[in-house]
Every structure is written in structure tokens, then in C-alpha cells.
Amino acid sequence: MQDTSFVIPLWADLTAVAIGGVQGAVYAAQFRDRRLDLLGVAIIGIASGLGGGLVRDIFLGRLPVALTDNWYVPAAVVAALLGMLLERVFTRLATVITVLDALTIGLFCAIGTSKALVLGLPAIPAIFLGTISAVGGTIVRDLLLSVPIAFMHVGSLYAVAAGVGATTLVILHAVGVPIFLAAIICVAVTFGLRVLAVFFNWTVPEQRRLERIPRLPRLRRTRPESR
Amino acid sequence: MQDTSFVIPLWADLTAVAIGGVQGAVYAAQFRDRRLDLLGVAIIGIASGLGGGLVRDIFLGRLPVALTDNWYVPAAVVAALLGMLLERVFTRLATVITVLDALTIGLFCAIGTSKALVLGLPAIPAIFLGTISAVGGTIVRDLLLSVPIAFMHVGSLYAVAAGVGATTLVILHAVGVPIFLAAIICVAVTFGLRVLAVFFNWTVPEQRRLERIPRLPRLRRTRPESR
Amino acid sequence: MQDTSFVIPLWADLTAVAIGGVQGAVYAAQFRDRRLDLLGVAIIGIASGLGGGLVRDIFLGRLPVALTDNWYVPAAVVAALLGMLLERVFTRLATVITVLDALTIGLFCAIGTSKALVLGLPAIPAIFLGTISAVGGTIVRDLLLSVPIAFMHVGSLYAVAAGVGATTLVILHAVGVPIFLAAIICVAVTFGLRVLAVFFNWTVPEQRRLERIPRLPRLRRTRPESR
Numbered sequence: 001m002q003d004t005s006f007v008i009p010l011w012a013d014l015t016a017v018a019i020g021g022v023q024g025a026v027y028a029a030q031f032r033d034r035r036l037d038l039l040g041v042a043i044i045g046i047a048s049g050l051g052g053g054l055v056r057d058i059f060l061g062r063l064p065v066a067l068t069d070n071w072y073v074p075a076a077v078v079a080a081l082l083g084m085l086l087e088r089v090f091t092r093l094a095t096v097i098t099v100l101d102a103l104t105i106g107l108f109c110a111i112g113t114s115k116a117l118v119l120g121l122p123a124i125p126a127i128f129l130g131t132i133s134a135v136g137g138t139i140v141r142d143l144l145l146s147v148p149i150a151f152m153h154v155g156s157l158y159a160v161a162a163g164v165g166a167t168t169l170v171i172l173h174a175v176g177v178p179i180f181l182a183a184i185i186c187v188a189v190t191f192g193l194r195v196l197a198v199f200f201n202w203t204v205p206e207q208r209r210l211e212r213i214p215r216l217p218r219l220r221r222t223r224p225e226s227r
Numbered sequence: 228m229q230d231t232s233f234v235i236p237l238w239a240d241l242t243a244v245a246i247g248g249v250q251g252a253v254y255a256a257q258f259r260d261r262r263l264d265l266l267g268v269a270i271i272g273i274a275s276g277l278g279g280g281l282v283r284d285i286f287l288g289r290l291p292v293a294l295t296d297n298w299y300v301p302a303a304v305v306a307a308l309l310g311m312l313l314e315r316v317f318t319r320l321a322t323v324i325t326v327l328d329a330l331t332i333g334l335f336c337a338i339g340t341s342k343a344l345v346l347g348l349p350a351i352p353a354i355f356l357g358t359i360s361a362v363g364g365t366i367v368r369d370l371l372l373s374v375p376i377a378f379m380h381v382g383s384l385y386a387v388a389a390g391v392g393a394t395t396l397v398i399l400h401a402v403g404v405p406i407f408l409a410a411i412i413c414v415a416v417t418f419g420l421r422v423l424a425v426f427f428n429w430t431v432p433e434q435r436r437l438e439r440i441p442r443l444p445r446l447r448r449t450r451p452e453s454r
Numbered sequence: 455m456q457d458t459s460f461v462i463p464l465w466a467d468l469t470a471v472a473i474g475g476v477q478g479a480v481y482a483a484q485f486r487d488r489r490l491d492l493l494g495v496a497i498i499g500i501a502s503g504l505g506g507g508l509v510r511d512i513f514l515g516r517l518p519v520a521l522t523d524n525w526y527v528p529a530a531v532v533a534a535l536l537g538m539l540l541e542r543v544f545t546r547l548a549t550v551i552t553v554l555d556a557l558t559i560g561l562f563c564a565i566g567t568s569k570a571l572v573l574g575l576p577a578i579p580a581i582f583l584g585t586i587s588a589v590g591g592t593i594v595r596d597l598l599l600s601v602p603i604a605f606m607h608v609g610s611l612y613a614v615a616a617g618v619g620a621t622t623l624v625i626l627h628a629v630g631v632p633i634f635l636a637a638i639i640c641v642a643v644t645f646g647l648r649v650l651a652v653f654f655n656w657t658v659p660e661q662r663r664l665e666r667i668p669r670l671p672r673l674r675r676t677r678p679e680s681r
Contacts, residue, residue, distance in 0.1 A: 039613055040606045054513070059281070061290045063515045067579040074578065116294075124301065125294040139371075144593075146602045148373045152267045159266055286508070288517045343521075351528060352521040366598075375600045379494045386493055
């Protein structure tokens with residue numbers, strides 16, 4: 001039998017939540033045409049910081065961890081208000097934010113994947129759940145802000161990084177690596193991929209480019225309205 | 228006592244999921260102004276194929292079936308990527324898609340309604356849950372694509388077909404028809420209504436048309452800005 | 455030990471649901487460019503009337519109350535259809551609607567907060583859940599209507615009123631006030647704040663106004679594009 005309990009320390013979990021909250025506020029501030037009040041910023045902080053964990057636990061049919069402790073909501077709210085006040089600073093520290101954000105994705109991914117494995121979910125659902133945990137916060141954030149879901153569009157390797165990290169964790173766990181060590185490697189892989197993706201501007205192939213492959217010249221002529 | 232266990236065979240469930248995935252990809256491809264990458268298409272496939280079942284099980288407070296088995300996520304993803312590659316073919320086979328889609332709605336509706344009945348929910352919540360199961364995938368898909376929710380707008384008899392099908396299942400179950408037979412009739416009713424609605428272009432009365440009924444000429448004059 | 459059971463009478467719960475349904479229909483009717491059919495109006499009624507309770511119970515990992523009884527869905531649907539037919543009347547009675555609406559927020563807030571306390575959640579998660587219960591219906595409504603989430607934008611003290619009401623309930627409960635009495639005071643506080651906020655046009659400070667505080671004149675010149 002292997003070690004199946006992976007308990008993240010509360011301070012680490014809260015740090016991830018707070019970084020998510022800061023990021024949400026800085027992200028929301030860029031929409032100059034949308035007037036968010038203090039409450040709106042606090043809500044975006046909660047969505048960005050707690051969204052991933054809430055989605056994870058709702059999918060698992062469990063009481064969300066954020067509802068079992070007094071520290072989660074304040075951590076996200078205070079971080080978001082700080083993010084708003086110091087937006088100008090954070091915008092200049094874009095590199096720092098990218099690095100911290102990649103670390104957060106990695107942490108949420110590792111927590112989600114290992115929680116799924118500990119609860120007995122099969123490999124692929126565990127990867128799915130880990131990925132959802134990593135990107136859930138940005139989905140909830142974008143839904144509440146009524147902006148296009150960031151990770152649906154070209155240029156975002158958020159979910160790919162999380163998916164590869166979660167897959168790594170599941171494989172390592174299957175071959176007998178202790179889950180705590182597997183989780184740390186998962187954080188490292190997700191973090192590394194995400195940071196490299198941002199710095200090297202990697203993208204996933206687009207839908208339209210692929211569609212073009214089977215398009216023959218003859219077919220083009222049947223669509224004169226495309227001119 | 229009647230037979231209350233309604234277990235859909237895995238292959239049938241996965242077929243419904245795959246058709247949902249194909250549909251999601253073909254639907255997403257029509258938005259030429261939105262650039263979805265391969266990942267986006269996979270996500271829309273998951274949303275369209277698994278969304279209804281996820282929403283159903285989350286409403287029921289149960290671990291989603293799609294998270295208990297390794298086949299669901301890959302079925303939706305592979306179907307969506309196929310749907311993207313063969314989009315041109317599927318677009319020409321619109322009739323085939325409509326028919327398959329109606330079958331999927333019927334299947335999801337029957338599974339959702341009978342699962343609710345088996346879990347002891349009353350009649351009207353069972354109908355509600357069956358309908359949500361049938362349309363949940365399209366709601367999640369449209370939310371992620373940031374497009375207006377399809378079934379909220381005139382011309383879509385999606386939910387009506389599912390609602391009538393679910394009601395039929397609940398009534399048949401109440402009068403003693405075995406749930407498996409009732410479920411098959413539910414699929415047939417939902418399927419038939421949906422296909423007929425598409426071919427005969429049925430719609431539900433609009434909000435504005437109804438509003439006009441109680442409007443008296445005298446009232447019109449009090450609103451000169453309507454000219 | 456204190457009295458921890460707070461059971462709202464069914465008629466009161468259904469009244470709150472029905473007022474929510476009416477409000478949803480009247481709200482949806484103002485979007486003249488969006489053509490909702492009868493079904494769409496019924497769905498908005500369900501979203502507005504049941505959304506808060508559904509979100510609350512899904513967050514708690516419980517079977518939603520609305521799925522345990524035959525009356526909830528019809529109450530929301532019938533109320534929404536009535537709201538659509540009588541939209542003209544309700545629009546003139548804007549004051550009545552505002553008052554009823556504030557009462558509904560207060561009721562949902564009190565039910566959500568006390569349910570959380572009864573289930574053993576800590577203070578801050580209970581306040582969070584009560585607030586979500588109060589505003590959840592409007593979030594689901596706006597997501598389905600594809601309009602900006604109302605409570606995210608300046609001028610809406612919806613969530614603040616609910617948050618203050620929920621906080622009052624939690625404090626009163628902590629100092630030994632029976633939960634039923636604490637819930638009634640919560641309804642009164644939320645109701646009062648919301649009504650006063652509407653009549654006196656209170657708002658929360660905006661994000662941009664705060665940002666301006668640390669902005670020095672020197673920094674302005676570095677952004678010539680703002681002219």
C-alpha cells in the first residue's frame with residue numbers, strides 16, 4: 001500500500017488562494033469600460049482565488065474546503081483589494097505575477113488531482129478534475145465579468161500545462177511514487193510548462209488552420225460569398 | 228413494487244456522449260470570429276457531451292458518472308476532434324446530425340428522469356431534472372463559448388421536447404409501466420417532437436406577441452416615444 | 455445549548471420563490487432586443503426564483519430543497535408567466551416590486567445563513583453562503599440571459615445588504631440569540647438596507663476612483679494616449 005493522504009498545509013493553500021485573488025483584481029482592472037465597485041473586486045477575488053477549489057469539490061459532491069474554515073474567504077477578499085490598490089505596481093511586476101500565477105496553477109492542479117486519486121477516482125477523471133481545479137477559478141472569474149472565457153482562446157496554455165502536470169502525477173502514483181512526491185513533481189511540471197509557454201509564446205494549433213487542410217480549390221468556388 | 232432500476236448500457240451512454248461531442252465541435256466551428264484552438268474544441272466537446280450528465284449529478288449531489296469511469300472524457304474529446312476535422316462533412320449531413328441530436332436529447336432526458344425517480348424524487352422535480360439533463364450540455368457549451376444560450380431564444384423546442392418526454396416517463400411510471408419501457412417511450416416521444424419541430428419549424432409563442440394582447444389603444448397614446 | 459433548527463414554513467419559502475419568479479420575468483421583459491419565448495420566460499422564472507436555493511444547496515453538497523417537493527418549480531413558472539402577462543402593471547408598481555424584492559433577498563439570506571450554521575459551518579463561510587443564497591438567483595438569471603451580471607456593477611447594494619444581514623445573524627447566534635429570532639432580525643436588516651439603498655441611491659466606491667488616489671501627476675504624463 002502506498003501513502004494516499006496528501007494534505008496541503010493551510011498556509012500553502014491560503015497562499016495559492018491569495019495569489020489567485022490578487023491576479024483576479026489585476027485582471028479585472030484592465031477592463032476600463034467596466035466599472036467594478038469595491039464589492040465587485042472582492043467578488044472577482046473570491047471567484048479567482050476560491051473558484052477552482054469550489055468547482056473541484058462541487059464536482060466531487062463534497063462540502064467545499066473553503067466553507068469549512070474561516071480563513072479562505074478573507075484571504076481571497078483582502079488579496080483582491082490589495083491587488084486593486086497596488087494594481088499599478090503589480091502591472092509593472094508582470095513577470096513576478098506570471099511566475100506566481102504559474103505556481104498557483106501547479107498547486108491547485110496537484111491538490112485537485114491527488115484529492116481525486118485519494119477518493120478513488122480512476123486515472124482519467126483524476127486528470128480531468130486536476131485540470132478543472134487549476135483553471136476553474138479563471139472560468140468563474142470570466143463568467144462573472146461577462147468577458148470571453150480566457151482559456152477557450154488561442155494563446156492560453158493554461159489547461160495544457162495543468163493537464164500534463166496532472167497526467168504526470170497520475171502516472172507517478174500508478175508506478176508507486178508516494179503521492180506527496182508525485183504532487184511536488186506535478187507542481188514543477190505545470191509551473192515549468194506554463195512559464196515556458198508565456199516566455200516563448202507557445203500556442204496550440206488553431207481550429208481554422210486545421211480546417212483548411214481538407215479544403216480543395218474546387219470547394220472554394222462553391223462559396224462565392226467569401227470574397 | 229415495480230422495477231425501479233434503469234441502467235443504460237455503457238456503450239449507449241458513451242454513444243450519446245460522443246454525438247454530443249461531435250455536435251459541440253460542429254456548432255463551435257460556425258463562429259468564424261472566435262478562434263478556438265484544439266484545446267478549446269476538446270473543451271467544447273466535453274461540455275456538450277458530458278455537460279448534461281454533470282449538471283444532473285451535481286444537482287442530485289452525487290459524484291458524476293463521468294468521473295467514475297475512464298471512458299467518458301476521451302469519448303467526448305475524440306468525438307469533438309473528429310467533429311472538427313470532419314466539420315464540412317457533418318455540415319452537409321445536417322439532417323443526420325439533427326436526427327442523431329434528437330436521439331441524444333431523448334436518451335439524456337430518459338436517463339435523467341428515471342435516475343431522479345429511482346432516487347425517490349417527486350414527479351415534478353423528476354421532470355425538471357430530466358429536462359435539465361437533456362439541455363444542460365448546450366447551456367454549458369454556450370456559457371463557455373460566450374454566445375447567447377441557444378435554448379433561451381425563439382425557435383428552439385429543445386426543452387419542450389425534453390419536458391414532454393420526461394412528463395410521459397413520469398406518468399407511465401406512476402401508472403405502473405416498468406421504468407425501462409417508460410424510458411424507451413420517453414426517448415421516442417422526445418425524439419419525435421424534436422425532429423418534427425425542426426422539420427416543421429415549430430416555435431413557442433413569443434413574449435412580445437403575448438404582451439400585445441392586453442394592450443389597449445388608449446394605453447398606446449401614453450407612450451408617444453414608440454413612434 | 456441553543457435552538458439550532460430554523461425551519462421556514464413552506465408557504466413563506468414558496469412566496470419568496472414566486473416573488474423571485476415575477477421579478478425575473480419583469481427584468482427579462484426590459485430587454486426588447488432579446489426575443490424570449492414562453493419557455494424562456496419560464497426558465498428565467500425558475501432561475502430567479504429557485505437559483506439562490508439551488509446554488510446554496512449545491513455549495514453545501516445537499517439535494518436542493520426545490521427538488522424534494524412538487525411545489526417549487528410550478529410556483530416559479532406560474533409566477534414568471536404572470537409576471538410576463540402583467541409586466542405593464544408590475545412596471546408601474548416599481549416601488550411595490552422593490553419592497554417585495556428586498557423582502558425576498560432578506561428571506562433567502564436568512565434561510566441560507568441559518569442553514570449553514572445549523573450544518574455546523576464556521577461564521578465566515580455561513581455569511582458567505584447566506585450572501586450567495588440571496589444573490590444566486592440574479593447571477594443564474596443574468597448568465598442565462600447573457601447580460602452583464604447585475605450585482606457586479608456600480609449601484610447595486612444587493613450583496614452588501616445581504617452580507618450585513620448575514621453577519622448580523624451570525625453575531626446574534628454567537629451571543630446566544632435563538633436562531634429564529636436572529637433570522638427575523640437578519641430579514642429586517644437586509645430588507646431595510648436594500649430599500650434605503652434604492653431610495654437614497656447609495657453606491658459602493660468605484661474601482662477607478664480608488665485607483666486614482668496613488669496616481670501622481672508625473673505618472674499621468676507618461677500616458678499621452680489618455681487625452
